[in-house]
Amino acid sequence: MTPAHPATSPRKPGIAPGRLAPEALAANFADVAPPLDAHEALVAADRCYFCHDAPCIAACPTEIDIPLFIRQIATGATEAAARTILSQNILGGMCARVCPTETLCEQACVREAAEGAPVRIGALQRFATDALMATGAHPFSRAEPTGKRVAVVGAGPAGLACAHRLAMLGHDATLYDARPKAGGLNEYGIAAYKTPDGFAQAELDWLLKIGGITVETGKRLGAELSLKALRRDFDAVFLGIGLGGVNALKAAGAKKDGVRPAVDFIAELRQAEDLAAVPVGRRVVVIGGGMTAIDAAAQAKLLGAEEATIVYRRGPERMSASREEQEHAKSLGVRIVTNAVPKRIKGKGAAQAVEFAYAQDGPGGLTETDETFALAADLVLSAIGQTLDGAPKGLKLDGGKIAVDGRGRTSLKGVWAGGDCAAGGEDLTVTAVAQGRDAAMDIHETLSGR
Template sequence: MSNTPFSEGIQSGRLKPAELTENFGDIHPRFDEHEALVAADRCYFCHDAPCMTACPTDIDIPLFIRQIATGTPEAAAKTIFSQNILGGMCARVCPTETLCEEVCVREVAEGKPVEIGRLQRFATDKLVETGEHPFERAEATGKKIAVVGAGPAGLSAAHRLAGYGHDVTVFDARSKAGGLNEFGIAAYKSVDSFAEREVDWLLKIGGITVETGKKLGDGLSLAFLQADYDAVFLGIGLGGVNALGVDGEDKDGVDDAVDFIADLRQAKDLGDLPIGRDVVVIGGGMTAVDAAVQAKLLGALNVSLVYRRGKDRMNASEFEQDLAASKGVRIITNASPKAVIGNGAVREIEFEYTDDDLKPTGQTVCLPADQVFKAIGQTLEGDGLPELERGKIKVDGTGRTSVDGIWAGGDCATGGDDLTVTAVAEGRDAAEDINAALSA
């Protein structure tokens, strides 16, 4: 993140420690025992439950809620983890309001769904906090699998493969495992180092070795992995960030939103993080909302989120949009960046209004800005990858790529919709296919 002397409006310590602690508290605190029982009692335990169909990982939602209702949350957690080993994080970050809870019979009939996400968190937290791992590793097979990328897809694949008795080595470019869960989501969605603790718990299955600081294409080649391992799974995510493509984009104070979020997630003291007085975030997805909300929570006076299309076309869910508005973020739609203005550092950014077809209207507006965050999409990085399609690794329904012995899943592959829960499902399903292939 830029920390230049030209950007005089960017400074740390805008808020007192107590204010920061309150601002970055858990957005959805966990149910206590009584709250969980009351919430579980609202479930109809539907046959052919629509919530199950809406869950990308096919969790048996009525079963785990019934298990909570009967006082066995650890059993509920095992039901969840058998389909989604990262069910604890997914309970925190899944857009349940557009997945399982949107189709809940209670939502359709009454406008208030069973709080499936919070019930899932209640159960999974209970089991993780015991320190016990509910799955045992099968007898060693002697097969070795390389997983590149320690994000949700890679960790899901690694756990499933290790459970079958294979030896798995997970390579990741960063200093610690976790991927998006560790570096890419808002801090108030995952407090108390949960992402790191969840990884430690997952690794208790055994048979998984994690090697950090290893990036594909930088001392780690697919040719080497293919020669040394029986199978390879790629869960490398999207490491590049799209450029605005406008004049002045290289000015000080213009940064990538993903870097800002990663810096915030790894900060030991939020009071040390510099933030502008007038912050503009460009984009309409979850990353844009996370950056905008957290800029406000760090003490920015004015935060504007600007998106080139209409509000109904934003990738961020309606809940996330409402959250941003409730925190004081101004959402401006149908406006496309035209120029970054300033002498060395950004002072304002010019936008041109567009119609619904992105055609410019000729009307412009300038927003004061001492800090601009770009959140207009990420791109795949890497040389010598399997066949690409629409900028991602082309895969079939089981995650197989165009190269024999190489599978892929998560954000880097064509199969998903850039959700943590979908990445988990793709890693799990690819692992099943890898195991079947190695067992044939």
């Protein structure tokens, strides 16, 4: 990947677009993990022990039969391998690109324990699913129509997985989303270099080939849609509305120009037709310690920021972003500062610097010290978590999210939920897929009277 570097034109002040030449931007935002070729896939598959009681399966939230699909690749049955994956995870192509395999299936791999080098499960999963999608064929067909109609609110990973499984089972699903495009997190919230060339929409279009799914965008729950009307007009409702709100940055001056949520910055970049039109600061400070913070800081550097710094309030071991993602950001020149709490945004009208207080994280919680420091910043991105935005009345909440049981059922009869909006999840794409799929199975059992 081409390192970000200042443009050859005169240095642009403040937040501005076009800091890098188009060819540099194209190189920076190319596929961060190019796919395996056929020979590489066979070599990678040959390392699998094909464990009978495979720990990698237990570590996968969607419980894909990993040894089976790898053996199918090894024997040349690549499309069969894809069907094995997709039968459990219909978004297997996206998950192969963004799933933190290093902390899930690959961490559990016997090769990892024995040699410190796991089988490349994620790369092999991408090899198989990409091969099948390239044929244009859809591996599943619909059952006989049941006449039942289900409203699926939220066209992110959970909603897509739920709608697809319902369609397979013969139900008609209407998929609603508040944004102009379906896809949710996959379309709006993931670093562009992880899913280049419009993969999110290509996978969505491929998924819809199952039939029986109607997509309606620009429909927000609480505005154009009401849960009461959906419960009246449909046989069941699934909520996969994600977390639409963002936690407020509790620092003086947080409303100054140049301070914005990191998720908005990422979404703007993802929807940009021309990366040279996306404005970025010369000195960018990102506050937070999760994947959103990593994606925002890394992409700011790739857009041409001279400095990009992530500041997290606790120690590095408490950061929710994986170690691999942290190291990737560092390789791009991103600096990570820990044990520091934002106190105020400095500047007259617009951000010029952020003042932090050093902090200690002990048994009694986080304690600020009297020692402070400041970082110059013309763009400050807040990535300190998201919240459920506008939960419908009557739904029981748990920790600020929709309370669900093990089957995805909410406190309202006929209403299920899954994904980031539901309590108990891990806020991962793969977990959302599993919850959407499993809720669909329970909806099917309920509508079938079983």
